[in-house]
Every structure is written in C-alpha cells, then in structure tokens.
Amino acid sequence: MTNQTPQPEETVERTVRHAAGADPQKRQQIMAGAKRVFMECGFDAASVNDICHGAGISKSTLYVYFENKEELFEAIIENERDRLFEGVADVLASESAPADVLHQFGVTIASIICSDSVVRAQRIIIGIAERMPALGARFYSGGAMRAQTALTGFLDRKVAMGELAIADTSLAAAQFIELSTVALWKPRLFGKAAAPPSPEQIDASVTSAVALFVCAYAPKSA
Amino acid sequence: MTNQTPQPEETVERTVRHAAGADPQKRQQIMAGAKRVFMECGFDAASVNDICHGAGISKSTLYVYFENKEELFEAIIENERDRLFEGVADVLASESAPADVLHQFGVTIASIICSDSVVRAQRIIIGIAERMPALGARFYSGGAMRAQTALTGFLDRKVAMGELAIADTSLAAAQFIELSTVALWKPRLFGKAAAPPSPEQIDASVTSAVALFVCAYAPKSA
Amino acid sequence: MTNQTPQPEETVERTVRHAAGADPQKRQQIMAGAKRVFMECGFDAASVNDICHGAGISKSTLYVYFENKEELFEAIIENERDRLFEGVADVLASESAPADVLHQFGVTIASIICSDSVVRAQRIIIGIAERMPALGARFYSGGAMRAQTALTGFLDRKVAMGELAIADTSLAAAQFIELSTVALWKPRLFGKAAAPPSPEQIDASVTSAVALFVCAYAPKSA
Amino acid sequence: MTNQTPQPEETVERTVRHAAGADPQKRQQIMAGAKRVFMECGFDAASVNDICHGAGISKSTLYVYFENKEELFEAIIENERDRLFEGVADVLASESAPADVLHQFGVTIASIICSDSVVRAQRIIIGIAERMPALGARFYSGGAMRAQTALTGFLDRKVAMGELAIADTSLAAAQFIELSTVALWKPRLFGKAAAPPSPEQIDASVTSAVALFVCAYAPKSA
DNA sequence: AATGAATGAGTGTTCATTCAT
DNA sequence: CATGAATGAACACTCATTCAT
Known part of the structure; x- marks a missing residue:
C-alpha cells in the first residue's frame, strides 16, 4: 500500500558524476x-x-x-585541515636546547589550537561528529594529530641523542601537547573563554608543561 | 543564523511567565x-x-x-550537568597514599569523560557553543570543572600535610586530569575512536599521568 | 568520502504514523x-x-x-475506483430477454468508460503504471474488472437457464465489454476523440456487439 | 499546469527556425x-x-x-510510430483460408500490442495525451489504426470475393483486433500483468476471436 | 490545564532553458 | 556549429510555533 515502486533497473545514469564542475x-x-x-x-x-x-x-x-x-x-x-597546523613542525628543527624548543613548540601550538578560527572549526566538526564520524576522524588525524606526530619524531631524535629518556615517545608527545593547552583549550571549546588566551596565559601553561616534561623525561644523570 | 544574541538576561520574567502553568x-x-x-x-x-x-x-x-x-x-x-560527575570526588576522601588516590581518581574521571553518554552530550554542547555560549560555559563549570575543583582541594590538603609540593594546585589539578585522558578523550570527541577506551588503555594513560605528576610534585626529600 | 553516516539505530520514531490526521x-x-x-x-x-x-x-x-x-x-x-462502475451491475437484474439486457449493459458501460472523467482518470493511472504498478492493478481490478465479473455472473445464470451456450463465461464477458467499446474507447484514450461518443455511436457499437455475441453464444436450436 | 494550450499551429515557423542548424x-x-x-x-x-x-x-x-x-x-x-506495426499487414497477403489468415494476423498483432516496448510507449503517450492530444491522436492513427486499416482492406477483398459477408468492414476490423487482445492488453496497460502474455494465452484469445468472427461474418450458405 | 489542528516560512535539491564564448 | 557554465523558478517536504476550544 505504501510504496510499490519496483525500480529494478535504474539503468539511466542520473547525473554526470561531478567531474563536470571543472573550473x-x-x-x-x-x-x-x-x-x-x-x-x-x-x-x-x-x-x-x-x-x-x-x-x-x-x-x-x-x-x-x-x-x-x-x-x-x-x-x-x-x-x-592541513593548513591549520602547517608551520607547526618548523620550530622542531631548531638546534637549541630541548627545553627551549619544546617551549616554543608549545607556545606555537597552543596559540593555534586556541585561536578563534580553529576553535570555531573544531566546534562544528565535533558537533556533527555523530553524523559524520569519518570526517571528524580525518580532521583530527590530519590536524592536531599531525603536530603530535612531528613532535614524536623530534622526541625520538633527542632520545637517540641521549638528551631525553622516554620509553613511549608517542605518548609523551601527546602528553606535552595536552599539558601546553591545560586550562586554555577546553574553556575555549565550551564557550567559557570568549577570547583566545593572552600570550602570558599561554606562556604560563607552557612553562609549567615544559617543567613537568623535563622533570619526567630528562635523562638520569649518572 | 537563527539565534546568536547572548540572551539579555531576562531570567526573572521568563521564569515567572512559565513556571506559572507548571506541574x-x-x-x-x-x-x-x-x-x-x-x-x-x-x-x-x-x-x-x-x-x-x-x-x-x-x-x-x-x-x-x-x-x-x-x-x-x-x-x-x-x-x-551536575549528575555527570557526581560521585567523582568520593575517591579523594581515601586515606591511601596520594599516588594511589590519584590513580583511582584518574581512572574514574577518564572512564566517565570518555563514556558514550558523556561524549555525546559534550559534542552537542560544543556544537552549539557558538550560538549558546553561556550554556556551554555553565556546562563546563558545573561538570568537568567541578571535578577539577575537588581535586584542587585534595591537592591543597596534601600540600598542607607536606605530602606534595605544588605551587599552583589549581593548575596542577587541571594538568592531572588532562594527563589522565591523554590520547583518549580527543579521539573520542572527534569520532576517531568509535568506542570508549578499554580499562587497559585507561590504566596506561593514568599510570603515566601519575608518574609525571609524582615526579614533578613530590616533595623534595631533604 | 561520500556518505559516512552510520545510523544503525534510528530508535526515535520519526513521526506519528498518520493515525493522527483523524478528522x-x-x-x-x-x-x-x-x-x-x-x-x-x-x-x-x-x-x-x-x-x-x-x-x-x-x-x-x-x-x-x-x-x-x-x-x-x-x-x-x-x-x-469503486464509485466509477457503481450502478453498472443493476441492469443485469432485469428479467428482459438476454439480448436486451446485454444491450443496455453495453450502453451503460460504454458510456461510463468513455466519459471524460473516467478517461482522464485512466490516462493518469496508466501514465504512472510503470512507477506504481500495484495501484494500476488495483484500479483495474476494482473498476473495469468488477463490471466484467458481474457480467460473468449474469452469463453463468443464463447458461444455467439454457438461454445461452457459453463454454468460458469469463472470457465471453470480457469479449462483450471489449466489443461494446470498439472504436470508441481507444480513440478517447489516445486523445484522438476529444469528446465522449454520442449516444448514436455507442448504440451502433453495442448493437453490433450484441449481434456478434448472440450469434456466437445463442444455444443451438435443436 | 505547465502547458495545456493545444499548440496554435506554428508548424512552419518552428520548422524553419530549427531545421536550419541541423545535421x-x-x-x-x-x-x-x-x-x-x-x-x-x-x-x-x-x-x-x-x-x-x-x-x-x-x-x-x-x-x-x-x-x-x-x-x-x-x-x-x-x-x-510507424515502425511499431511495420510488418503487420504482410500476413494478410496470404492465400490461405480467411480464418487461418485472421488467426495469424491476430496472433501477430496481439504479440506486438502486448510487448514490453509497445506497452511502455503507449503508457507514456496516454499519460500525456491530456497535455498533447494531437500527438496521441497521430500516434494512434499511425500505429494501431494502420493495422486496422490494413485489415479493413483485407476484409473488403474477401467480401468482394464472397468469402465473407460484412456490412461495415471497418467496424469488423476493429472488432477483430479488439477481440484478439481480450483480457490481454488492458491488464498489461494498467500494470496488472507484469509480463507479456504467453503464446498459449494469445492463441486462446485469438482462437476465440476467430470463432466469433467467423460465426458472425461467414457468408450465409444458401 | 491541555490539546488537536493548523500554518507561513523555510529546507535541500532539481528543473528546463539560455548565453557568452 | 557546438558547448561549458550559469540560472531563476519550481519542486516535494519539514520546521518551530500558535490558537480556538
């Protein structure tokens, strides 16, 4: 009674598959x-x-x-996606002391991650992640995750050089990024902080992050 | 496009108008x-x-x-809001060693924060935080933030007792919570992880979190 | 890349199932x-x-x-559907000679079947029969087919009474109806005849139909 | 709603305008x-x-x-239009007995008229006959009607030869065609019969059609 | 207090057609 | 001659909200 359409064929292709919109x-x-x-x-x-x-x-x-x-x-x-965290890995090429490099990396990434445009994009992506999880996953992998991967590589090198002692560099990288945005990103995301954090706020968070990180992962001096 | 105005505080009139016909x-x-x-x-x-x-x-x-x-x-x-993190502060009453209490607290909060229902709620809130920032702010303050406040209190006590040495306990509390959900919560939020993390995954994150935390904030033995 | 919606649940029923529109x-x-x-x-x-x-x-x-x-x-x-051929079976109750009854039946059904409203409805039904074959089938069964069934019953009775000699009364009924609208219905359907046939045209078709029918199905006089 | 006006006969101008740029x-x-x-x-x-x-x-x-x-x-x-009933008149050239020729003609035309492609075309034409009645009329005249005209000619010849006795050969031709597709074409058109009738079904219909026809139109033996 | 019935404005999407090149 | 690119108008359908009862 409801829908009796048989449509077994549908032979005629219904549209050019958008290779059309070329320009x-x-x-x-x-x-x-x-x-x-x-x-x-x-x-x-x-x-x-x-x-x-x-x-x-x-x-x-x-x-x-x-x-x-x-x-x-x-x-x-x-x-x-890719544009957002574009230059973030550059600072990792520096020859400075690990703690200084980490500090600069932390500041950079915290600034980006808490900026108006990124927060806005993240909100929208998260809001429809239930309906379009693959998009959300790709956004996360290509964005924040890429920064983490770069940092992991940096840590690997420093471990190899004996400047750091880290068992799980991937976890450590994630920890550092998370620590750098402590008390900054979440309030932004939920709308509690209407404006991006000030450089001072960022510096405070990152400084503490570096401190924890160095304390935990500095090589034990013999 | 629909409603972006941040609600001109008509709480009283609104309540009156509708609390009226209300069983x-x-x-x-x-x-x-x-x-x-x-x-x-x-x-x-x-x-x-x-x-x-x-x-x-x-x-x-x-x-x-x-x-x-x-x-x-x-x-x-x-x-x-308040229901979500309800029992979370209870474990902080324990008399066990700080590291053990922290571990249990971390496991508890990570389990909650990465659960299906909480992630779903957070996604929705975050998704409309642009349109209803006050709601998002209150949700954050009353939810995750409350756990952080409780932890801050716990840290304060331990500092007073000389069991921990922390300059900024509030920051430290935020750090610990963030560390406990490292590599767990964000993938959930963005839809990369379809299911809540396993107890083993949580334990690994929290264990590392406690390690960092203790390393950084254990009192310097004289 | 195209559609990643999982929608395994759809638990919330999307609408009241139209028992609603009650009036x-x-x-x-x-x-x-x-x-x-x-x-x-x-x-x-x-x-x-x-x-x-x-x-x-x-x-x-x-x-x-x-x-x-x-x-x-x-x-x-x-x-x-049912309204269209409503009174059509009534004339079959008549006690007159079979030929006369058939004539009146033929005139009635030809008039109906070639009327503006019926032709218009048939055109529309036929036009979407490809997409909604079940509807077309039901329309046919409940409409024209019902008249045919009634006529079959009539023929059965007359055969039993020895007034007609028909092997397949169902086929004969279909034949009579078809003959009654010969050269009338098809031109209407295809738009060749803009107006319904005149009573004279109908009478001519039906008269010839009855003649053929009687010739073929009158009982062989011993 | 779109186009109901019966085309005010602008054939010439139209042809000129478009036949122009035409390979x-x-x-x-x-x-x-x-x-x-x-x-x-x-x-x-x-x-x-x-x-x-x-x-x-x-x-x-x-x-x-x-x-x-x-x-x-x-x-x-x-x-x-013309292609559909193309070879249909050929069988009428046969020298066999009229009944045999009619039978073959009936089978041929019933097969064509109930075929998938013809039924599909008819449905479409009928469906827009309201909007484009002239097209429908021409389709009918050039298609089914042409077969009927051919049959009329055949009957005329047989009447002239004394092999049949028919007053109105045109009507008789229409009757025979109609009888040949009794209970076959309409169900197809309305979607009740999804597939073309089997050869056996067609044979049954046509056989009965020939019987009626011969009975009615055979010359009275003196 | 509670509702069944109703709606105007809006949704995302597709249509037959045209024009600059 | 032929087209890629573009469009306004229309499509079937859904929305949050209101009002007479």
Whole structure:
C-alpha cells in the first residue's frame, strides 16, 4: 500500500558524476564563500541559501560543483585541515636546547589550537561528529594529530641523542601537547573563554608543561 | 543564523511567565523524554515533533512548560550537568597514599569523560557553543570543572600535610586530569575512536599521568 | 568520502504514523480538492502547491493527513475506483430477454468508460503504471474488472437457464465489454476523440456487439 | 499546469527556425539516445540532463536541434510510430483460408500490442495525451489504426470475393483486433500483468476471436 | 490545564532553458 | 556549429510555533 515502486533497473545514469564542475577557480571561490558562512553558523544552521548568497553564486551553480551540502562541507574541511597546523613542525628543527624548543613548540601550538578560527572549526566538526564520524576522524588525524606526530619524531631524535629518556615517545608527545593547552583549550571549546588566551596565559601553561616534561623525561644523570 | 544574541538576561520574567502553568512532575517527564531525543539526534536535528512524541505529550503542552526549544534544551542540560560527575570526588576522601588516590581518581574521571553518554552530550554542547555560549560555559563549570575543583582541594590538603609540593594546585589539578585522558578523550570527541577506551588503555594513560605528576610534585626529600 | 553516516539505530520514531490526521471530514475535503487538481494536470504536473491551493489548505496541513504526494494520490484513486462502475451491475437484474439486457449493459458501460472523467482518470493511472504498478492493478481490478465479473455472473445464470451456450463465461464477458467499446474507447484514450461518443455511436457499437455475441453464444436450436 | 494550450499551429515557423542548424545525422543520434531515456523514465521523469547524457551531447546542442523537450519527444514518437506495426499487414497477403489468415494476423498483432516496448510507449503517450492530444491522436492513427486499416482492406477483398459477408468492414476490423487482445492488453496497460502474455494465452484469445468472427461474418450458405 | 489542528516560512535539491564564448 | 557554465523558478517536504476550544 505504501510504496510499490519496483525500480529494478535504474539503468539511466542520473547525473554526470561531478567531474563536470571543472573550473577549479570557481570551485575555490565557492568554497571560500561557503567556509565563511559555515564557520559563522555551523553546519545545520548554515542554509544553502545563505551559502550561495555568501559565495555570490546561484543555488543551481552550487550543485554543479558539489553533490550536496555535506560534500561541500567535507571539501572545505579537507581543504582547511592541513593548513591549520602547517608551520607547526618548523620550530622542531631548531638546534637549541630541548627545553627551549619544546617551549616554543608549545607556545606555537597552543596559540593555534586556541585561536578563534580553529576553535570555531573544531566546534562544528565535533558537533556533527555523530553524523559524520569519518570526517571528524580525518580532521583530527590530519590536524592536531599531525603536530603530535612531528613532535614524536623530534622526541625520538633527542632520545637517540641521549638528551631525553622516554620509553613511549608517542605518548609523551601527546602528553606535552595536552599539558601546553591545560586550562586554555577546553574553556575555549565550551564557550567559557570568549577570547583566545593572552600570550602570558599561554606562556604560563607552557612553562609549567615544559617543567613537568623535563622533570619526567630528562635523562638520569649518572 | 537563527539565534546568536547572548540572551539579555531576562531570567526573572521568563521564569515567572512559565513556571506559572507548571506541574513540576510533568516538567520532569517532559525533560526526561526530550533528553533521550536530544542526546540521540543533537539539538538541530531533534525536531519538536520527535521530542513531544518521545515525551508522550502534545506540542502545545510543551510550549506551556517551556518558552521554546532552546529553553527546553538549556533546562535539560542544566539538570544533567551536575549528575555527570557526581560521585567523582568520593575517591579523594581515601586515606591511601596520594599516588594511589590519584590513580583511582584518574581512572574514574577518564572512564566517565570518555563514556558514550558523556561524549555525546559534550559534542552537542560544543556544537552549539557558538550560538549558546553561556550554556556551554555553565556546562563546563558545573561538570568537568567541578571535578577539577575537588581535586584542587585534595591537592591543597596534601600540600598542607607536606605530602606534595605544588605551587599552583589549581593548575596542577587541571594538568592531572588532562594527563589522565591523554590520547583518549580527543579521539573520542572527534569520532576517531568509535568506542570508549578499554580499562587497559585507561590504566596506561593514568599510570603515566601519575608518574609525571609524582615526579614533578613530590616533595623534595631533604 | 561520500556518505559516512552510520545510523544503525534510528530508535526515535520519526513521526506519528498518520493515525493522527483523524478528522475524516477534512480528509475528504482535501481529497476532493486534490482530485480536481490531479485530474486536471496529471500526477507529475500537479504540484503540491497547486493541490493545497485547490483544496484550500496549507501545505503543512496536507502532510498531517497524508504521508506524501503518492499516498494522497493513491487514497484518491482507491476512493474513486469503486464509485466509477457503481450502478453498472443493476441492469443485469432485469428479467428482459438476454439480448436486451446485454444491450443496455453495453450502453451503460460504454458510456461510463468513455466519459471524460473516467478517461482522464485512466490516462493518469496508466501514465504512472510503470512507477506504481500495484495501484494500476488495483484500479483495474476494482473498476473495469468488477463490471466484467458481474457480467460473468449474469452469463453463468443464463447458461444455467439454457438461454445461452457459453463454454468460458469469463472470457465471453470480457469479449462483450471489449466489443461494446470498439472504436470508441481507444480513440478517447489516445486523445484522438476529444469528446465522449454520442449516444448514436455507442448504440451502433453495442448493437453490433450484441449481434456478434448472440450469434456466437445463442444455444443451438435443436 | 505547465502547458495545456493545444499548440496554435506554428508548424512552419518552428520548422524553419530549427531545421536550419541541423545535421540530420546528429538529429537522429540525439533522437536515438533520447528515445532510450524517455522509454525508460517516461516524459516527465526523463530529465533533459539524462537525455543529453544518454545521447552523448551537451544540453546546448540539444536546443539547437529541438525547440524544447516536448518537441523532441514529439519528433521521437512521430519517428517511432510507424515502425511499431511495420510488418503487420504482410500476413494478410496470404492465400490461405480467411480464418487461418485472421488467426495469424491476430496472433501477430496481439504479440506486438502486448510487448514490453509497445506497452511502455503507449503508457507514456496516454499519460500525456491530456497535455498533447494531437500527438496521441497521430500516434494512434499511425500505429494501431494502420493495422486496422490494413485489415479493413483485407476484409473488403474477401467480401468482394464472397468469402465473407460484412456490412461495415471497418467496424469488423476493429472488432477483430479488439477481440484478439481480450483480457490481454488492458491488464498489461494498467500494470496488472507484469509480463507479456504467453503464446498459449494469445492463441486462446485469438482462437476465440476467430470463432466469433467467423460465426458472425461467414457468408450465409444458401 | 491541555490539546488537536493548523500554518507561513523555510529546507535541500532539481528543473528546463539560455548565453557568452 | 557546438558547448561549458550559469540560472531563476519550481519542486516535494519539514520546521518551530500558535490558537480556538
């Protein structure tokens, strides 16, 4: 009684599989405009109307370049992901003492992770992680996780050089990052801290983080 | 796009207007039903229809007890907030060695914070923190923050007793909690880890956390 | 990359299953209005907007009473189906000579089957029979087929009484109906005949039909 | 709602406007591709996108060769119309006894008329006969009607030869065709019979049709 | 106090068609 | 001649909310 459609065939392919929306420049323009709207409103509250208006295109054009709202959103996130933590590993190349390098790394990453734009993006991703867990996972792996991987490599080198004594460098890296944003990131994420932390606040957190880290992982002097 | 204004503090008038027609028992019934739907769908995706159906009431009745969907959601969260971390401070009353107490506390809080229900709630709160920052702030203060406060008190006592040497106990408490969920909570939040961590995983994180903590904050033996 | 939604649960039932739209009077009003629009435009070309406007209700109200456009259409057809050939069997109760009864039956059914409203309905049903074959089947069974069944009964009686000699009364009934609308129904269906056939045209077709029928199925006089 | 006006006869201007930029081979290619899509989806459900994709051309090119979707459809139908009943008249040239010839003719035409492709085409034509009655009329005239005309000619010859006695040969031809598909075509059209009738079913219908026909129209032996 | 019935404004998506190149 | 790119209008459908009873 309800739905009697047989549709066994569906032979006619229903659309060109979006290899069509070729012009990469326009695609970028759309993504740029859409990003602004998404970041301002979140995924659900950003209407396709708003997005198109914000990107200066018609709704139909949007659907030439992207299959649907979700795909557009994913494309934006995938694009943004890597950019966020881009230069973060550079400071690890420094030849300074490990404690100093760690300090600078901690400050850098805490600044990024607590910045307005990153927090906003994280909120949106987390908010739809229930519905799009793969996207969230990729965002995490490609973003925060990448910084952690870089740090792990740094720690490995220092361990090899005898400057640090760490059993599980991967865990240690995660610990250091977590410590660097202690009492900074969570309040940001939940909206308790309306503005990014001041350099002084960051410095305090990171200084304490380095202290703990060095205390725990400095090589035992014979 | 819908509501971004940070609520101009009309608490009194609001309460009066709606507490009026209110059998508190029915109010609880509605909140219980609505909670299930919100937790399952998220804020935006939970339709008022679903909520009413889930609570066994008519839409009109809902609007007798709550001004709108947002207010209902806030009421639920305010109600739930304290329950989540309820028994967490109990283990701090133990007379065991600080390291053992900390270990048990870390395991307890990591288990809670990474559980399905808590992660789900956090995702929803974080997802709308942009639109309802006050709610997010209160959720954070009343939830995770309360555990941190309890731990701070514990540390204060131990410092007074000379069993620990900590300059900033509040910071130290935050550090310990953060360390206990290292590599556990974030993957959960972002959807990378689909299931709560195993007891073994938790134990490993917490053990390392306690080690760092003791190393850094154990009193210098004269 | 495309769709990563897991949705294993869907526990929250998404809507009341339309036992809701109870008021049968309003339901009838909607169906009456919608029928007019459907008959005028066909299924695809009748927009839900038009339908609502034609029925004097809002779109939302429509969806309280019917799950979707298809269900509304089906309800209308199911409702109409039986009405179309309602009184057609009555003439078969007559005590007149079989040839006379057949003639009157033929005229009646040809008039109905070639009428504007029936042809219009048939066109629409046939047009979507590919997509909704079950509906088409039920329409046919409950409509034209019912007349055929009634006629079969009549023929059975006459055979029993020795007034006709028919091996397969069911086939004979179908033949008679088909013959009665020869050169009348098909042109109507395909749009070649813009108006229903005149009584004279019908009479001619039916007269010839009766002649053939009697010639073939009259009992062999000993 | 879209187009109900019965086309104010602008045939000349239209032809000129479009026959202009027209490589007839490409036109055929387009029609071939579009036919497949139309037959599979129906008129309304076949999107111009699908059609162009199916024909391997761009949308703009389509509109060079055809004024719009309707005109394309009409061109296809006009083209197909005659092909459907192409060889049907051949069997009428046989020198066998009239009854045998009629039987073979009946089987041939019933097979064609109940075939998947013909039923599908008929459904589509009938479905839009309300909107494009002229097309339906031409389809009927050029298709089924042509078979009937051929049969009329055959009957005329047999009457002239004294092998049959028929007052209205045109009516008789229509009657025979109708009888040959009794209980076969209508169920197909309405979707009650999902598959074409078996040869046995067809034979039964046609055999009975010939019997009635011969009984009614055989010359009275003196 | 409680509700069944109703809605206007909005959702994401697709349509047939056109125009600059 | 042919097209890639673009669009406004329309699509079926859902939303949070209100009001007469």
